[in-house]
Amino acid sequence: MAKTASTPGRRFMKLASMTASIATKTVSNSIKNLTADEEQKNASRSKLFQDIGVQIADTLGEMKGAVMKVGQIASQYKDIFPPEVARAIGKLQRQAPPMPFSDIKAQVEKELGKPILEIFSSFDETPFAAASIGQVHKATLPNGQQVVVKVQYPSVDEACESDLKQVRLALRLMGVLKIDRKLQDRLFNEIQESLDNELNYEIEAQNLAVARTFHQALDSKIIIPQVFENYSSRHILTLSLEEGDSIETASTWPQETRNELGRRLLRAMGQEIFFLKRFHCDPHPGNFAFRTDGTVIIYDFGGVKTLSNDTVHQFKLLIQAARAQNIAEIENQLSALESLAEKGKFPEALYKEWLEVLMRPLTAHYDFAENSAHHDGVELIKPSLKYWDVFKPSPETLMVNRTVSGHYWNLIHLKVNDNLNDIFEELIPPAA
Numbered sequence: 001m002a003k004t005a006s007t008p009g010r011r012f013m014k015l016a017s018m019t020a021s022i023a024t025k026t027v028s029n030s031i032k033n034l035t036a037d038e039e040q041k042n043a044s045r046s047k048l049f050q051d052i053g054v055q056i057a058d059t060l061g062e063m064k065g066a067v068m069k070v071g072q073i074a075s076q077y078k079d080i081f082p083p084e085v086a087r088a089i090g091k092l093q094r095q096a097p098p099m100p101f102s103d104i105k106a107q108v109e110k111e112l113g114k115p116i117l118e119i120f121s122s123f124d125e126t127p128f129a130a131a132s133i134g135q136v137h138k139a140t141l142p143n144g145q146q147v148v149v150k151v152q153y154p155s156v157d158e159a160c161e162s163d164l165k166q167v168r169l170a171l172r173l174m175g176v177l178k179i180d181r182k183l184q185d186r187l188f189n190e191i192q193e194s195l196d197n198e199l200n201y202e203i204e205a206q207n208l209a210v211a212r213t214f215h216q217a218l219d220s221k222i223i224i225p226q227v228f229e230n231y232s233s234r235h236i237l238t239l240s241l242e243e244g245d246s247i248e249t250a251s252t253w254p255q256e257t258r259n260e261l262g263r264r265l266l267r268a269m270g271q272e273i274f275f276l277k278r279f280h281c282d283p284h285p286g287n288f289a290f291r292t293d294g295t296v297i298i299y300d301f302g303g304v305k306t307l308s309n310d311t312v313h314q315f316k317l318l319i320q321a322a323r324a325q326n327i328a329e330i331e332n333q334l335s336a337l338e339s340l341a342e343k344g345k346f347p348e349a350l351y352k353e354w355l356e357v358l359m360r361p362l363t364a365h366y367d368f369a370e371n372s373a374h375h376d377g378v379e380l381i382k383p384s385l386k387y388w389d390v391f392k393p394s395p396e397t398l399m400v401n402r403t404v405s406g407h408y409w410n411l412i413h414l415k416v417n418d419n420l421n422d423i424f425e426e427l428i429p430p431a432a
Contacts, residue, residue, distance in 0.1 A: 018059045022052050098130040104137065104151050111233040119231065123149070133199060138241065145240070147228060150201065152235040157199040186395050198302040201237040205229070207278075207301035208239070214276050215268065222268050223297040244289025244297045247413045253292060255417060260294040262368070262416035263423060268296065269407050270427035273400065277312055281305045281399045283406025285413060305399040311337070315400065320431040322359060327351050338394040345390045353380055361408065362424040368408075369415040 029048045033041045104127075108116050116123055120139040127135040134152040141147055197203045205227045212224035223242050231238035250261060265288070272279035280287075282303040289297040314336045321329035327348050334340035357380060360366060360373045 098127045101125040111236045150237040204302045207304045221295045242297045244291045247285040250290040258414045259418040262411045264296045277307045281403045319428045341392050346387045365419040367417045368412045
């Protein structure tokens with residue numbers, strides 16, 4: 001495994017070097033383009049963004065811990081980056097190489113205050129999952145309960161704040177953040193808060209407990225792992241072992257089963273957003289497992305977004321206006337959600353075409369494997385591009401958009417073929 005920049009000083013120098021290199025490339029590109037025509041400038045800028053995106057991804061990917069997690073969170077907010085940069089940073093979603101067991105053992109014993117085999121009757125030395133800020137091992141409690149133990153890498157949280165500042169500086173120097181400074185501040189504050197929450201397993205334990213209680217009351221086939229508090233701490237999280245099959249395996253099951261899984265997944269997501277107002281906002285397929293009886297298991301509650309009553313109400317009004325094709329009201333609610341730069345600049349005919357495409361999977365019988373809405377949406381982008389600056393990313397909507405679009409692709413992976421309008425109306429009843 002490549003040696004990582006482990007001390008704060010070495011981490012800072014590595015990130016500062018990346019930032020300086022990006023600044024040099026950006027200035028050099030500007031000088032080179034002084035006499036270029038518009039087409040040459042666009043091609044050169046695209047190539048610059050590709051190079052810089054790869055450099056950021058490679059640098060962050062080498063550095064375990066908070067900085068890689070910063071990169072992963074940045075990839076979740078890909079709406080604010082050019083596509084070349086978003087694609088490169090998106091590669092950071094891949095799994096990290098595991099840390100030696102001796103380091104993991106030392107971390108467990110430090111956090112829980114006893115030798116590891118006095119705490120657990122068995123503890124697998126080989127992790128079955130490794131991520132940016134920690135890795136997961138199977139173990140057995142003294143009473144025979146099978147569990148999984150999430151162990152955070154030592155000293156990850158100490159590097160968090162400086163890592164985020166360096167990544168933000170790099171992005172600002174390359175001039176790729178497509179938003180004004182005030183909105184940048186709000187977005188990066190949210191990224192900082194999200195990162196702080198993910199680095200604190202006590203917060204994840206609370207998220208798990210809330211979600212488990214909420215879903216148990218509504219649907220026994222939504223499974224959220226149980227937290228074992230006596231075997232957990234700020235940096236250790238011990239959970240019940242809840243096994244299921246991957247989305248790839250589930251996609252081979254009978255259509256009726258796949259439809260049931262898709263409906264359950266959609267309903268659970270909507271109930272969290274519109275009723276609980278706290279939702280699991282990492283829809284990566286690896287965070288879900290499935291059983292042939294229609295059960296859905298949800299893992300990893302490090303990323304949870306809380307919505308205000310006002311925001312949820314505005315989303316409901318927006319959806320009701322979309323159903324009614326009331327363009328003026330759609331723009332009112334987009335403005336209220338801070339997602340619209342200028343009212344009345346996007347043609348009404350294009351609005352209506354987009355509404356048909358976006359509502360199709362939820363309002364009619366829809367074959368997700370065929371994915372017609374996505375294909376039609378790609379065609380609609382061409383006439384819409386010149387109006388794109390009418391819309392802007394908003395801290396209130398980014399994570400909802402990401403979660404909804406992520407689950408749309410999960411339903412595609414499951415090859416759902418069903419009419420989901422009844423769930424849609426159950427979650428957001430039509431206006432009276």
